[in-house]
Amino acid sequence: MTLQANHPSDTPLYPIREVSRLTGVNAVTLRAWERRYGLIRPQRTPKGHRLYTREDIERIERILQWLNRGVPVSQVTELLDQPERVEAPPPGAGDWPEQRQQMAAAVESLDLERLEGLYQQALALYPMATCLEELLTPVVASLEEGWEEQLGACLQRRTLESFLRTRVGTRLYHANRGNNGPWLVISHLPEAKGPLWDLLAALAASDAGYRVHLLDGPLPIGEWPLAAERLKAVALVLCSGQAERADLVRRQLPRLAEQLAVPLGLCGPVARIRAAELEATRVTLLGETPQAAIQALGERL
Known part of the structure; x- marks a missing residue:
């Protein structure tokens, strides 16, 4: 099974270094979000290299928005797929203290x-x-x-x-x-x-x-x-x-x-x-x- 079969030719796919540049999130963090919390699920090439869609990048940007509002990374998963009206917990409700x-x-x-x-x-x-x-x-x-x-x-x-x-x-x-x-x-x-x-x-x-x-x-x-x-x-x-x-x-x-x-x-x-x-x-x-x-x-x- 090839990537081209799963994605139309006009659907861009981005390597992890480019996603890191676009979002400001380093590759180590992107991999940790994937492995430990399942926050993102990139595609893989036959050699195992990660490739991200524009939707993945938008999801990463939403993750950053929740993190910047004080939500612990462990709680982000349940918020990502909720309607936009869902409010973040009040400041201090996370695990930073x-x-x-x-x-x-x-x-x-x-x-x-x-x-x-x-x-x-x-x-x-x-x-x-x-x-x-x-x-x-x-x-x-x-x-x-x-x-x-x-x-x-x-x-x-x-x-x-x-x-x-x-x-x-x-x-x-x-x-x-x-x-x-x-x-x-x-x-x-x-x-x-x-x-x-x-x-x-x-x-x-x-x-x-x-x-x-x-x-x-x-x-x-x-x-x-x-x-x-x-x-x-x-x-x-x-x-x-x-x-x-x-x-x-x-x-x-x-x-x-x-x-x-x-x-x-x-x-x-x-x-x-x-x-x-x-x-x-x-x-x-x-x-x-x-x-x-x-x-x-x-x-x-």
């Missing part, structure tokens, strides 16, 4: 095996944008609040940083080779206690189609224009979970923004904390969460 609690507990107990399992499970089942919004960013924010007074906080922070640095670096390496988007330079400000916010911003930027130069530490303030020029970046994004010192915010960052030939954006809690002091400058306040920041950057560019 439980996943956030488990991931935070894994970090606090330094249970790297459990952390790896939770991380890989989330990325296999949900698009990166959803994982950032519902899991990774809230976990980092809640952990940072608890780390202010907690014994062992530095060890927990460095463990999570190391865990994410390896995985984000691998993801950026492959994404940078696989797309043709503009380059961003992303790093953190001098008083940031670590790279957690810029790691999350790099994930959000890569997911949005940018190629990312992620610098592991801040440069001297005078070298940022050179970095933006030599690395051919369309913007410089600096992140921090801290307020940063007043002189840096009120004098050095506005001066840097004047010197740069590309926009200078701030991401993370610093963008909220210092908003009033930077409103009248050329520094672009991108927002506190990485995904909102990258969206704001796209509008600015």
Whole structure:
């Protein structure tokens, strides 16, 4: 039996890499949706390669709509074939609070095996944008609040940083080779206690189609224009979970923004904390969460 016998010649069929490009859902997630939940059922070539119809792609887009409304992937199947009037459960009705609690507990107990399992499970089942919004960013924010007074906080922070640095670096390496988007330079400000916010911003930027130069530490303030020029970046994004010192915010960052030939954006809690002091400058306040920041950057560019 051939595919041509089952599909008219004018019915297009799409390979998984093209479906991933069209929908923004990576191939690993598409396969997980098929195998674990039966959410999609692509055709197969005689050699076993998956081929998707336009109806499959529309179904994937409906799956994304439900996920973005807070529905757990395990509950999507029963909703897909319901009439359009069916409403999603109210926000918070999904399993994200439980996943956030488990991931935070894994970090606090330094249970790297459990952390790896939770991380890989989330990325296999949900698009990166959803994982950032519902899991990774809230976990980092809640952990940072608890780390202010907690014994062992530095060890927990460095463990999570190391865990994410390896995985984000691998993801950026492959994404940078696989797309043709503009380059961003992303790093953190001098008083940031670590790279957690810029790691999350790099994930959000890569997911949005940018190629990312992620610098592991801040440069001297005078070298940022050179970095933006030599690395051919369309913007410089600096992140921090801290307020940063007043002189840096009120004098050095506005001066840097004047010197740069590309926009200078701030991401993370610093963008909220210092908003009033930077409103009248050329520094672009991108927002506190990485995904909102990258969206704001796209509008600015």
